[in-house]
Amino acid sequence: MPPITIHHLQIIYHCDRVLEKEYWRSIQIFATIFEFVKTTRILYATRSMGRVENIEEQGAVQVPPPKRPVGPFLIYYKKQLELMKSKGIVDKISTTVKKEIREKWMNLDEDSKLEYKKEARENSEKYANLSHNIPRKARKVSLYTRCAPNRVHLMVSNLNERQRFVIREMGFGSMLDLRSIQLNRDFCKWLVEHFDHNSCALDICGRRLPISTKDVEFILGVKSSGVDVSIVASAEEINHICQQHGLNVVGDIPINLLEGKLKEMKTSGKEFVGCFVLFVLGTLLCPTSKPYIKRSFISILLNIDEFKSLNWAKLVLDFLIRGVCKYKEKNRVGVSGCLLFLMLFYFEHVNVETNIEHVSKRPQPRICYWGKKEVNQRMLKLHSIGSFDSPKLFVTQMDGGHETENIPLQKQDINESHAMPSQHEDKPNMMLKKK
Numbered sequence: 001m002p003p004i005t006i007h008h009l010q011i012i013y014h015c016d017r018v019l020e021k022e023y024w025r026s027i028q029i030f031a032t033i034f035e036f037v038k039t040t041r042i043l044y045a046t047r048s049m050g051r052v053e054n055i056e057e058q059g060a061v062q063v064p065p066p067k068r069p070v071g072p073f074l075i076y077y078k079k080q081l082e083l084m085k086s087k088g089i090v091d092k093i094s095t096t097v098k099k100e101i102r103e104k105w106m107n108l109d110e111d112s113k114l115e116y117k118k119e120a121r122e123n124s125e126k127y128a129n130l131s132h133n134i135p136r137k138a139r140k141v142s143l144y145t146r147c148a149p150n151r152v153h154l155m156v157s158n159l160n161e162r163q164r165f166v167i168r169e170m171g172f173g174s175m176l177d178l179r180s181i182q183l184n185r186d187f188c189k190w191l192v193e194h195f196d197h198n199s200c201a202l203d204i205c206g207r208r209l210p211i212s213t214k215d216v217e218f219i220l221g222v223k224s225s226g227v228d229v230s231i232v233a234s235a236e237e238i239n240h241i242c243q244q245h246g247l248n249v250v251g252d253i254p255i256n257l258l259e260g261k262l263k264e265m266k267t268s269g270k271e272f273v274g275c276f277v278l279f280v281l282g283t284l285l286c287p288t289s290k291p292y293i294k295r296s297f298i299s300i301l302l303n304i305d306e307f308k309s310l311n312w313a314k315l316v317l318d319f320l321i322r323g324v325c326k327y328k329e330k331n332r333v334g335v336s337g338c339l340l341f342l343m344l345f346y347f348e349h350v351n352v353e354t355n356i357e358h359v360s361k362r363p364q365p366r367i368c369y370w371g372k373k374e375v376n377q378r379m380l381k382l383h384s385i386g387s388f389d390s391p392k393l394f395v396t397q398m399d400g401g402h403e404t405e406n407i408p409l410q411k412q413d414i415n416e417s418h419a420m421p422s423q424h425e426d427k428p429n430m431m432l433k434k435k
Helices: 006-021 027-048 072-086 097-107 110-133 149-156 161-167 185-193 215-218 235-244 255-264 270-285 294-310 311-330 339-349 371-384
Strands: 203-204 208-209
Touching: 006 203, 072 097, 072 110, 149 255, 149 270, 161 270, 185 311, 185 339, 203 339, 215 311, 215 339, 255 270, 270 294, 270 311, 311 339, 339 371
Parallel strands: none
Antiparallel strands: 203 208
16 A cells, blocks of 8 residues: 555645635535545544654655745735625736735835734744744755856857858867757766866776866867967956947856847857857856856957967866866855866766777767767766766776776776876966957
8 A cells, every 4th residue: 555645635635625615516526525535534544543653754744844924915915805705896806906905005004014014923933933843854955057068059050151160260160069968967066076176187986087188179179289368458458348349248248148149140250259259168168157257258359360279278177177176165056167078078088888989089079979868878877887986987098199908997097198287287378469
């Protein structure tokens, strides 16, 4: 016999209300509901007689939280409706009736409203006492991120051929081939917790898998060599660039503003390129935990002509490192950075089977291969094993450009990835100057 749950009690409660208010006029329906209520109550009483001593432990019946109390106006509103119905003034609630009651409330003096305010205060105190005594399950908080690859996927699908050509020419062609994909937030939270931002490596089962700018290029398809991207400019220069690109806002730039401008644009000039790059940075490559892109990123548009020679991969990786660092040190709920890269990096290097093509032989960029279907299939395999760092998993890595053997994770020593992490590079941070 199935256990009595809260759903059964709710049915009884609603049936009682139906019977009390006499909504049902049909004798047949009345008899059916009455028989159901009687049978259910007998069943519940039978199961409760000396059999369930600790209801919470047995999981048979859970007490629902009390209904949240309403404010003084709603108390007045309900009483006025009941009064008008009892006097036959109204048959149904219309917009006119609602407006009339609202105007009456607005015209009441404070002394007349005091009665309803007092009742609302008493209800709030009762609610606080009841809700305090009812045990509740701890809320499960997933990782909060603004990394939204699907927004980029939808945006590029609306671009014309000339705009797509310009994007490929400046080195962002992988964004055009981006597929519909969603982040698994619980998995991303696990990845962030196992990402060592000091050494720029992913710690799995006691082993360390280094991450470099070459990995970013391999997965996301953005350039990992060239001059570092500079996000340094004076306030006057940033304001001037904002005026040139029609971004006349104070403070950080809303992503929705960039998205709206791109949807309306049919041209492929510098204004389009600037808006597109800022949009991609704010939604995928360097997203923050807020629906804005940092105003300092406007300085990137000083060098639009040099976009194809910039080291975008280093910008992406450095931004992710700083985001994870702030997330851990300041105990934040949201994290900044490209979590899609972190998820795909894991998928490319950690596998369930051994008979797979080596990382070095796979077509690049890998972001064009992974879609919603492939991610779901991989997650199912990982769940079947039972852990994201299970000893049953296999790691496939790069070693100086040469492939290494697929070895079980528990026996494998991970040395180096594609290259040393970007923060250990001795390359100076070269700043581009405005021409």
